[in-house]
Amino acid sequence: MTVRIGTRGSLLALAQAEEVKARLIAAHDHLSENNIEIVVMSTRGDRVLDRPLSEIGGKGLFTEEIEASLLSGDIDIAVHSLKDMATVLPDGLELVCYLEREDVRDAFISAKAATLKELPKGAVIGSASLRRQAQTLALRPDVSVVTFRGNVQSRLRKLEEGVVDATYLAVAGLNRLGLDDPRVHPIPVDNFLPAVAQGAISIEIASHNQTAREMLAPLNHRNTELCVRAERAMLKILDGSCRTPIAGYATLTGDQITLRGQVALPDGKESYSNTLQGPTQDPEALGHRLGQILRDQAGPAFFAKLAAGV
Numbered sequence: 244m245t246v247r248i249g250t251r252g253s254l255l256a257l258a259q260a261e262e263v264k265a266r267l268i269a270a271h272d273h274l275s276e277n278n279i280e281i282v283v284m285s286t287r288g289d290r291v292l293d294r295p296l297s298e299i300g301g302k303g304l305f306t307e308e309i310e311a312s313l314l315s316g317d318i319d320i321a322v323h324s325l326k327d328m329a330t331v332l333p334d335g336l337e338l339v340c341y342l343e344r345e346d347v348r349d350a351f352i353s354a355k356a357a358t359l360k361e362l363p364k365g366a367v368i369g370s371a372s373l374r375r376q377a378q379t380l381a382l383r384p385d386v387s388v389v390t391f392r393g394n395v396q397s398r399l400r401k402l403e404e405g406v407v408d409a410t411y412l413a414v415a416g417l418n419r420l421g422l423d424d425p426r427v428h429p430i431p432v433d434n435f436l437p438a439v440a441q442g443a444i445s446i447e448i449a450s451h452n453q454t455a456r457e458m459l460a461p462l463n464h465r466n467t468e469l470c471v472r473a474e475r476a477m478l479k480i481l482d483g484s485c486r487t488p489i490a491g492y493a494t495l496t497g498d499q500i501t502l503r504g505q506v507a508l509p510d511g512k513e514s515y516s517n518t519l520q521g522p523t524q525d526p527e528a529l530g531h532r533l534g535q536i537l538r539d540q541a542g543p544a545f546f547a548k549l550a551a552g553v
């Protein structure tokens with residue numbers, strides 16, 4: 244039997260698929276280079292590069308083709324950056340495995356300054372993430388944020404070409420690619436709360452695929468799973484559409500999860516944050532509660548402004 248791993252074709256996605264392959268081989272005597280195949284797929288999100296993700300319709304953008312192949316049995320498992328995954332999966336699919344989370348922080352990337360604060364007045368920052376845009380404008384209302392998409396390498400190239408003065412990338416992605424660059428300045432999470440599930444790799448299977456489920460069980464990192472489940476439950480309450488700037492980060496101490504969350508307007512002029520603790524028995528309940536608290540805190544006027552496209 245050959246195990247087929249589906250993935251997107253970016254260098255980061257490939258590195259993540261290779262990591263899962265190596266872990267499977269290490270965990271199972273019957274698996275080797277000879278019976279695990281990495282199947283590279285192109286998704287709509289990879290092909291449309293000239294528009295912000297929030298405009299093309301975030302949900303399923305990077306996953307549709309891969310998920311169809313899981314359901315048809317053309318592949319057995321799919322490896323994803325969990326932060327790119329919708330909170331509700333199509334029927335018949337499941338996330339069954341979470342690898343230990345990498346560095347969760349964003350990095351500020353610039354040759355001109357080590358922090359956003361030190362950038363010259365009116366600087367131009369490239370980012371397609373509404374969250375990073377909102378967090379940036381909240382700290383520096385004078386800068387402009389321009390849409391800036393593409394894979395990690397192409398974004399670094401645009402920085403080199405001087406298209407922008409700075410950009411952001413997740414430290415996890417840079418680490419997985421082995422990129423060590425003097426322009427990379429990790430930002431403390433307290434100053435710039437990361438995206439929900441940032442730094443976590445998750446593995447999706449068709450629910451009926453018992454073989455895949457059992458094969459992946461030894462790869463699961465329980466603490467990561469509990470934290471990202473709480474984060475994603477919060478995200479689900481606040482917005483499934485990717486049009487709301489949302490940040491969330493959970494940590495675990497003993498049997499308690501501490502979950503921090505934030506919602507903001509894209510222009511950075513309004514932002515609401517809160518922190519809540521709850522037991523590891525029910526990460527979803529914690530996420531739901533914090534999501535509801537943030538929704539009440541922000542109030543109907545906030546969501547009306549969001550809907551109006553402020």
Ligand SMILES: NCc1[nH]cc(CCC(=O)O)c1CC(=O)O
Nearest residue numbers: 324327412413415416441442443
């Ligand atoms: N949205 C693209 C994406 N999805 C996952 C990562 C980085 C790795 C991770 O967070 O797991 C990135 C690039 C980035 O935001 O810098």
